[in-house]
């Protein structure tokens with residue numbers, strides 16, 4: 001296993017099924033030719049023909065690869081980065097293990113729970129807030145967390161009223177398709193406008209909706225967040241609990257375990273640039289370095305926002321092309337780790353939409369008395385400007401002095417081009433279930449296109465990886 005937990009070595013003694021041997025025989029001449037044409041770029045001994053190729057080693061691709069390899073299929077994962085995990089990135093900051101991307105899961109996320117159990121990975125609870133800083137008429141006010149979350153719960157109860165009916169079965173979002181037309185067309189901002197709330201209460205809601213929309217609340221769909229709310233049990237406490245649990249070893253530990261126990265090979269630093277479905281039944285996947293790999297079936301497990309950077313031949317079906325153009329991943333998903341001094345308690349802070357920092361969550365207290373916080377920033381904050389970051393933090397917590405910080409702008413990341421996903425108005429009915437369907441010998445995976453805990457949850461990535469593996473196995477025959 002390499003330092004990122006990937007399975008670097010293609011084990012020569014792995015079990016290969018009869019189907020694979022037959023296909024490999026047909027592909028040998030092809031592989032030799034390719035090896036020759038890519039001389040100097042691909043090793044002569046490198047295998048270029050596989051039973052299945054998975055593009056992207058995030059949770060969706062990792063799940064699909066593990067499942068396909070478990071069926072005896074020789075499976076290659078082509079990963080653009082030098083690490084697995086994609087939008088899950090367990091890194092370090094201020095000497096501590098931190099999550100640069102996704103950080104939590106919650107109870108009731110059954111795929112994650114089952115997988116954690118399978119690999120004996122334990123979990124711990126996140127730090128509870130001891131004070132809440134919330135918008136007031138003139139600025140901000142400090143409250144007991146129970147009071148603040150209680151009021152937020154009341155407001156969100158109004159905001160999502162009716163969602164228990166139109167998302168009667170939230171794991172099957174189209175179960176009450178008959179009720180969804182107007183809901184799906186409604187943005188978060190429009191829904192807020194329907195409620196007739198006081199200005200302060202509007203700020204309480206839009207500080208939260210604009211975080212999840214990763215931009216203006218007008219860009220995020222009500223249906224997207226209402227589905228999460230119902231998945232979490234239809235209460236605000238349930239919704240908060242989706243950010244409560246952490247796996248031992250970080251969010252990456254489960255994916256590492258999944259791939260370490262698999263014969264699937266991960267090839268790093270291999271961004272895919274083109275996928276061509278051939279008439280011979282083999283699909284060719286070309287990487288930026290010019291090396292091509294072939295397989296009867298290919299799983300595309302990169303973020304939807306990245307699809308537009310890959311040349312598909314034949315082109316993507318209309319629904320996929322539309323999603324790629326519109327984007328599903330939110331534009332601004334800037335997560336900042338802060339080490340601060342001068343704050344004696346564990347503050348949860350939330351600011352109105354448009355603020356430079358929209359949300360701050362308390363994390364660990366360090367031995368020297370300083371504290372770690374996670375913040376989510378709005379598009380207006382220049383994270384390269386330490387003075388601006390300090391001012392944005394003091395806007396919420398005036399006594400805080402930022403010692404150091406680490407920001408990740410997922411919207412600007414080449415291999416994500418967006419953050420987590422939140423469907424835009426209309427995308428649910430326009431895209432599901434068509435976007436989950438195979439296109440010839442190509443199948444699609446990713447939390448962005450999951451049915452249940454889609455978009456902002458590893459749970460959905462695993463769901464879609466399992467579905468993609470089933471579809472791929474059928475295509476492979």
Ligand SMILES: Cc1cc2nc3c(=O)[nH]c(=O)nc-3n(C[C@H](O)[C@H](O)[C@H](O)COP(=O)(O)OP(=O)(O)OC[C@H]3O[C@@H](n4cnc5c(N)ncnc54)[C@H](O)[C@@H]3O)c2cc1C
Nearest residue numbers: 056058059060080086087102103104272446447456457458
């Ligand atoms: C800031 C942030 C916070 C989040 N918080 C949470 C949370 O608390 N809990 C939670 O459950 N989820 C959270 N999420 C969402 C979660 O991270 C994602 O839903 C999930 O990780 C997506 O998995 P995936 O496999 O679908 O996509 P990805 O993780 O994006 O994996 C796709 C992979 O494809 C690779 N790739 C891209 N382009 C190419 C190419 N051309 N060729 C080859 N490979 C390519 C990428 O490098 C990546 O490894 C968060 C996301 C972000 C950004």
